Amino acid sequence: MQFHQLSLKEIAAGVREKRWSAEAVVRAHAERIEALEPDVRAWVQLDLERAARTAEMLGPAADSGSHALAGAPIAIKDIIDVAGLTTRCGSPIHDDAAPAPESAACVEALERAGAVIFGKTVTTEFAYYTPGKTRNPWNFAHTPGGSSMGSAAAVACSMVAGALGTQTNGSVIRPAAFCGVVGYKPSFGLVSNDGTLDPWPALDHTGVFARSVADTALLASVIQKAGVVTAGVVVPSHPLRFALVRSPVWDLAEPAQKGLLETSAAKLTQAGATIEALELPRAFDDAHRVHGVIMAYEGSRYFRELQQRFRSLMSARLNALLDQGAAISHPQYEDALHAAETLRAAYSDATAGFDAILTPPAAGEAPATLEETGSPAFCTIWTLLGVPAITIPVALGPRGLPLGLQVCGAFMEDDRALGAAAWCEAHLPFHSGNHRTVSGPGRRAGP
Numbered sequence: 482m483q484f485h486q487l488s489l490k491e492i493a494a495g496v497r498e499k500r501w502s503a504e505a506v507v508r509a510h511a512e513r514i515e516a517l518e519p520d521v522r523a524w525v526q527l528d529l530e531r532a533a534r535t536a537e538m539l540g541p542a543a544d545s546g547s548h549a550l551a552g553a554p555i556a557i558k559d560i561i562d563v564a565g566l567t568t569r570c571g572s573p574i575h576d577d578a579a580p581a582p583e584s585a586a587c588v589e590a591l592e593r594a595g596a597v598i599f600g601k602t603v604t605t606e607f608a609y610y611t612p613g614k615t616r617n618p619w620n621f622a623h624t625p626g627g628s629s630m631g632s633a634a635a636v637a638c639s640m641v642a643g644a645l646g647t648q649t650n651g652s653v654i655r656p657a658a659f660c661g662v663v664g665y666k667p668s669f670g671l672v673s674n675d676g677t678l679d680p681w682p683a684l685d686h687t688g689v690f691a692r693s694v695a696d697t698a699l700l701a702s703v704i705q706k707a708g709v710v711t712a713g714v715v716v717p718s719h720p721l722r723f724a725l726v727r728s729p730v731w732d733l734a735e736p737a738q739k740g741l742l743e744t745s746a747a748k749l750t751q752a753g754a755t756i757e758a759l760e761l762p763r764a765f766d767d768a769h770r771v772h773g774v775i776m777a778y779e780g781s782r783y784f785r786e787l788q789q790r791f792r793s794l795m796s797a798r799l800n801a802l803l804d805q806g807a808a809i810s811h812p813q814y815e816d817a818l819h820a821a822e823t824l825r826a827a828y829s830d831a832t833a834g835f836d837a838i839l840t841p842p843a844a845g846e847a848p849a850t851l852e853e854t855g856s857p858a859f860c861t862i863w864t865l866l867g868v869p870a871i872t873i874p875v876a877l878g879p880r881g882l883p884l885g886l887q888v889c890g891a892f893m894e895d896d897r898a899l900g901a902a903a904w905c906e907a908h909l910p911f912h913s914g915n916h917r918t919v920s921g922p923g924r925r926a927g928p
Contacts, residue, residue: 484509485639489553489696492642493595496552497543503536503552507597510554514599514640520621522614523635525559526566527600535597548595549703549712556635556644558628559601560608560678561585561687570678571604571613571628574791585676587645587687587704594703599641602631605854607784608647608678611796612854617659619882623847626656627854629690633660636690643700644690647674649681649776650864651843651857653688654872654887659847659855661874661883661913663906665689665697668893669867672704680783683775683818684864694871694903701895710895716903720753721836723901727758728840729766730858735845737878742841745875745886745909749839752908759838762827765862767820772865774809774817781806825866825892832891837901842872842887846880859887869895871902874911883913 484492484506495501511529518524536552543551557563560570562581569575584592592598603613605628615630617623618638625634629646633656636644646653648666657664665688672687679685689700695714702712725746731739746756781803788795788803795803832838841859848855863870869892872885888905890898 485513487642488693489550489642489691490699493549493551493553496539496595497548499541503539503543503597504533506552506554507532507536510599510641517618517638517640520616521618521634521638522616523556523602523631523640525569525601525603525613525631528566529599531565532597532599535592539595539597543595547593549699550591551595553596553643554599554641555591555596556599556602556632556641557588558632558644558646559604560647561588561645562676563588563598563601566601568601568678570608571606571611572794574787574794583676586673587677590704602635602644604628605630606796606799607680608649608652609799609802610854611798612851616851617847617882619661619847620880622851623849623882624659624851624854626659626843626847628652629656630854632690633657633662633664636660636662636692642691643696646688646690647677648686648688648860648864649684650772651860653686653690654842654860654870655855655857657690658842658872658874658883658885658887661911663691663694663697663874664872665701665899666864666870667701667705667710668869668895671706671709671893671895672701673706681776681779683779683821684772686864686867694873694899694906697871698899709893710899714899714903715896716907717836717900720755721901721904722755722834723749723757724759724832724835724838725756726761726838726840728761728859728862729768733844733856733858734841738841738843738845738884741876741884742839742886746839749905749908756839759831762831764824764827768824768862768865769858771817771820771824772861774813775821777802777806778809778814778817779806781809821865828866828868829891837888837890837898840887840889842885846878846882846884863887863889866892868892869898871898873902873906873909874913875909876911877913
């Protein structure tokens with residue numbers, strides 16, 4: 482049995498039905514990690530002994546009533562606490578930090594559902610821009626995106642079946658698109674940030690990675706605070722109505738990404754969807770500035786004491802953001818929050834009557850650099866609005882790396898957005914030469 486080729490749902494169902502053991506699943510994924518990690522570098526802290534103990538304790542106790550994720554191997558971004566493991570946040574400031582005394586709320590929910598936590602994945606410095614060691618499994622000379630770089634890469638090459646990440650700007654959607662997996666940023670506040678680094682409380686989302694829309698929905702259904710996401714995605718049987726949104730940063734998109742949006746829309750139209758081009762109201766031209774004000778102001782206040790003590794251990798780009806935020810007044814910050822509320826109302830009005838919107842998740846393929854993580858510009862507006870966003874892999878670009886399609890919905894209508902994304906996934910199959918095995922990601926040598 483090639484356990485790494487199974488979906489998260491298939492793995493859990495097999496464990497619950499006693500067709501295979503959680504221990505066998507853990508051993509198989511541990512072997513995969515051993516084979517691929519030297520090249521991909523997705524992990525900052527692996528605890529395979531912990532995973533083995535969890536699998537052994539789960540054993541025959543796994544049941545369908547309480548163990549929706551029985552035996553499923555999961556990775557956790559290293560800004561989210563896992564009891565007994567150190568949360569380093571991608572910064573040397575926390576290299577000698579004590580292990581977390583308890584797990585974040587979302588991790589506890591995963592463990593209650595029978596998930597097996599394999600360890601902590603690489604993040605950019607404090608979930609901002611400065612990258613960690615992870616490389617894109619499709620080509621080791623390319624970034625996997627950020628800030629949830631390790632989580633996206635680990636799922637892309639099937640080291641784990643699912644992973645947690647976070648998004649303040651584009652930190653779930655962009656790495657998912659670059660690595661050719663499904664990324665899902667739930668509606669703002671749907672998943673608790675208790676026990677998670679939360680420097681930007683007006684913007685921070687906890688999200689998930691998997692290899693299908695159905696698996697991301699299952700993960701999110703377990704960690705959500707309210708019953709907004711059902712464990713099983715309902716794929717609409719009726720033709721859907723989509724708004725095609727190029728967004729105010731359309732000029733930043735590469736030709737291949739622009740072309741993919743158009744060809745994807747054409748294929749979905751052939752499948753029965755109604756697709757209408759939608760130009761966002763002019764107020765959205767200011768959305769990126771508004772997001773920047775909120776992020777700089779909140780970050781400067783959160784990190785103020787840490788920056789005073791450890792400025793020399795922070796990257797130049799993080800120090801620049803915090804210095805910028807320190808110069809922003811509270812009235813300016815409040816004005817930005819008010820502008821964000823105005824944009825949320827405008828979005829709701831503009832997209833009423835549509836099942837979801839279609840828009841790029843990134844400018845194009847993952848850039849050929851390990852010093853940057855790529856622009857989050859195509860995610861900024863949807864993060865600021867706090868609406869559900871899902872990216873699905875659709876095709877390979879001219880450099881042989883994945884390109885995706887982003888599907889966004891209405892606030893707290895996550896099930897509807899997920900259903901729309903699953904409908905798109907069904908009609909836009911990702912033909913990648915089997916991206917779940919070494920013959921896909923991980924085959925090309927790095928620099």
